[in-house]
Amino acid sequence: MIASPTAWSLHPQLEHDTAAVGDLPLSRLLLSNDANYPWLLLVPRRLAASDIIDLDEKDQVQLMIEIAFASRALKDLTACHKLNVAAIGNMVPQLHVHIVARRPDDPAWPKPVWGAVPARPYGAAERERYIAALRGKIELAIPTLTSPAGEGRQDGTARYCG
Amino acid sequence: MIASPTAWSLHPQLEHDTAAVGDLPLSRLLLSNDANYPWLLLVPRRLAASDIIDLDEKDQVQLMIEIAFASRALKDLTACHKLNVAAIGNMVPQLHVHIVARRPDDPAWPKPVWGAVPARPYGAAERERYIAALRGKIELAIPTLTSPAGEGRQDGTARYCG
Numbered sequence: 001m002i003a004s005p006t007a008w009s010l011h012p013q014l015e016h017d018t019a020a021v022g023d024l025p026l027s028r029l030l031l032s033n034d035a036n037y038p039w040l041l042l043v044p045r046r047l048a049a050s051d052i053i054d055l056d057e058k059d060q061v062q063l064m065i066e067i068a069f070a071s072r073a074l075k076d077l078t079a080c081h082k083l084n085v086a087a088i089g090n091m092v093p094q095l096h097v098h099i100v101a102r103r104p105d106d107p108a109w110p111k112p113v114w115g116a117v118p119a120r121p122y123g124a125a126e127r128e129r130y131i132a133a134l135r136g137k138i139e140l141a142i143p144t145l146t147s148p149a150g151e152g153r154q155d156g157t158a159r160y161c162g
Numbered sequence: 163m164i165a166s167p168t169a170w171s172l173h174p175q176l177e178h179d180t181a182a183v184g185d186l187p188l189s190r191l192l193l194s195n196d197a198n199y200p201w202l203l204l205v206p207r208r209l210a211a212s213d214i215i216d217l218d219e220k221d222q223v224q225l226m227i228e229i230a231f232a233s234r235a236l237k238d239l240t241a242c243h244k245l246n247v248a249a250i251g252n253m254v255p256q257l258h259v260h261i262v263a264r265r266p267d268d269p270a271w272p273k274p275v276w277g278a279v280p281a282r283p284y285g286a287a288e289r290e291r292y293i294a295a296l297r298g299k300i301e302l303a304i305p306t307l308t309s310p311a312g313e314g315r316q317d318g319t320a321r322y323c324g
Contacts, residue, residue: 052226052230052233053234060230061223061227068222087245088247090244090246102252112277115273
């Protein structure tokens with residue numbers, strides 16, 4: 001089936017710069033192809049969302065749940081000093097949240113990572129090791145918000161898109 | 163009463179760089195003293211929180227509610243093109259979330275604002291006008307998450323700290 005113009009798809013620039021890890025209940029989880037820093041992105045699979053406030057309130061809360069999940073996974077894997085979490089999107093309008101593991105010995109510290117130093121692509125083995133480790137984390141159920149009326153999403157398991 | 167060392171207080175650097183707008187249920191809302199961009203900060207009043215995942219889950223959700231509230235207030239006041247939302251904190255360890263209204267004609271566009279151009283302090287009248295407008299927005303009740311068991315915070319009104 002040919003995708004209709006109303007179907008969500010990942011922005012080509014994000015597709016180019018990342019590798020897919022998997023789909024959380026709301027967002028696609030991506031690994032940035034920049035080995036300077038362990039760097040994840042969450043992209044809510046919602047049409048025409050550019051700012052966080054373009055999501056409805058339930059999706060905003062689910063995005064926070066997924067930010068916390070991805071942050072903890074990244075911190076567990078890297079023992080980083082600090083997490084940088086940001087929705088900027090001045091150049092790529094599709095809503096995406098950066099989650100970057102920072103260390104005092106990384107090439108941009110203490111500055112933000114955007115534009116600091118050129119991206120350094122992963123070697124294939126290193127990238128696959130990261131993705132496998134992240135997928136191991138995803139296999140744990142992702143909690144979702146359940147409303148008092150029981151209308152919240154219950155599909156707490158994640159699917160791989162890679 | 164002298165504050166005990168276990169009492170929350172605003173980090174001196176944030177105190178220096180901002181003016182207080184008011185207290186939302188979780189966070190202190192601040193206006194950055196940089197007239198290059200309308201720029202708010204949310205600082206959760208929680209001890210020893212540096213990353214978002216240092217907050218408990220209820221506070222994480224409340225932070226998202228307050229990010230959405232402050233984002234909408236800023237967008238209403240500025241008719242900005244894009245919102246930049248970020249928790250970085252590599253230099254000031256107290257958890258704080260930047261919410262910046264961006265326009266294609268601002269001095270850093272499309273780059274992120276951090277370190278892009280020197281801060282340009284507000285004139286007193288312009289700063290007070292912004293703060294008054296933001297306080298007008300805060301006087302509307304801030305929604306808080308109510309748990310199914312009814313144990314959520316109900317104090318949806320905000321207090322001024324300024």
